[in-house]
Amino acid sequence: MAGQRVRTRFAPSPTGYLHVGGLRTALYNYLFAKRMNGDFVIRIEDTDQSRKVEDAEKNLISTFEWAGIIADESPMHGGNYGPYVQSQRLSIYRDYCTRLLEDKNAYYCFSTSEELEENRQLQLKQGLQPKYNRKWLPEEMGGNMPESEIKKKLDEGVPYVVRMKVPDYVSVWFEDMIRGPIEFDSATIDDQVLMKSDGFPTYHFASVIDDHLMEFTHIIRGEEWLPSMPKHLLLYEFFGWEPPKFAHLPLLLNPDRSKLSKRQGDVAVEDYMRKGYSNEAIVNFVALLGWNEGEGSEQEVFSMEELISKFSLERVGKAGAVFNVEKLSWLEKQYIKTRPVEMIVGNIKPVLQARLAEFSPEMPVERISSDDYLGKVVELMRERVNFEHEFVTFSSYFFFEPESYEEEAVAKRWTPNVPPLLQEFVEVLEANDDFTAENIEAQLKAFVAPKGLKPAVLIHPLRIAASGVSFGPSLYHMLEVLGKEAVLRRIRRAIERIEVPVA
DSSP: OTTOOOEEEEOOOSSSSOBHHHHHHHHHHHHHHHHTTOEEEEEEOOOOGGGOOTTHHHHHHHHHHHHTOOOTTSGGGTOSOOSEEGGGOHHHHHHHHHHHHHTTSEEEEOOOHHHHHHHHHHHHHTTOOOOOOOTTOBGGGTSSBOHHHHHHHHHHTOOOEEEEOOOSSOEEEEEETTTEEEEEEGGGOOOOEEEOTTSOBOHHHHHHHHHHHTTOSEEEEEGGGGGGHHHHHHHHHHHTOOOOEEEEEOOEEOTTSSBOOGGGSOOBHHHHHHHTOOHHHHHHHHHTTTBOOOTTOOOOOOOHHHHHHHOOGGGBOSSOEEOOHHHHHHHHHHHHHHSOHHHHHHHHHHHHHHHHHHSOOSSOHHHHTSHHHHHHHHHHHTTTOSSTTHHHHTTGGGTSOOSSOOHHHHHHHOOTTHHHHHHHHHHHHHTOSSOOHHHHHHHHHHHHGGGTOOTHHHHHHHHHHHHSSSOOSOHHHHHHHHOHHHHHHHHHHHHHHOOOOOO
């Protein structure tokens, strides 16, 4: 394997959504391969046909592409192979199973599910770790089952599985790239099923064969696969193959340090996509779940290119990584603050178009959907939104007239003297031929000063009238972006609609 081109893979099962832990595993494999100028491959492990979900494979691939994790041997990179699908490779697994049977490293097992469960319960009552009792281990392999009885079952067509024969009293050892040396006693290893009664291989069997045939140099996966390592290493030994290097990533944890699960919140990447998180923020966040750049570094926002240049397995920790959604939200805001205006405008246009199809604005559609107008909204609101879609949904007053007015703000700010003051100030604004933030501010201050009033007496009502709410960006800049015609219309409408609260 020395000098061989680095090859890594991510091998998801098409059983539904992509877990955030799966995205992290795929990302680490991708970053490691790219850092080493190697290849990253996706392989679909669909040998458990009972759990296969329609369109799950397509959704997995599209999610990876959205995240910027593109397999090298895929059509997007000029390849013709990807993703590899295990159900299309059954003849390969059967050939290797035959080889293990011939070499006496595997045997036929005809035990029924009822027998297996009965044996399991008996061992549990005895305080033993449940393992197959080797009822069908042939006499020639050290068991008690005559070869004639096995042949009889085969001739009768009785359903069977093929099990691996684990050697007795051996130690299985390997060096994990994250955790260091790890050793297993074969006495704790069960005779793993290799081929199921439906003719499909188990994950463990197919995975080892494919990892070898596809020449993967490094297997980077979650620590939940650690208990399976001795079975995999024994298969490498049976076939006389040199195993790849292994790295087992730490678990993802909830803030209470329990294992991340759907019971305590969203765990699917698609859930966060629907909420509006960007691919940049999610990838950045997931990269930091177990990896850090090193002591002395305060950088937390990374581009994909930076992650590739900085990533190393030596900087991946052993301890579980806490999934903190607040950190993800913080990262999203950092990207919104620095993302080019034209990119955000392009991203929010579909959101606005969907809203325009549902509601009819009074402002000209061609104006509020123009790049120039949207760009001004973005610049004014980028410090105040959490997601890109909020440039439209949270800031809807830039596109649609207020349908209602914030009750608490009205009760506090819409005093009896407000309507006549606003009516008078409308005439001042109407004469304004330079409707800019600076001029609006100057006019308002010049208007209230002779009356012995403070600017706040009009600032708050103006905001309520123009937007319907008591919060938002700079009032004067908001009015400038809305434009003179819309602002005057909204003030007049608010005067008509808002009733002065009774003291």
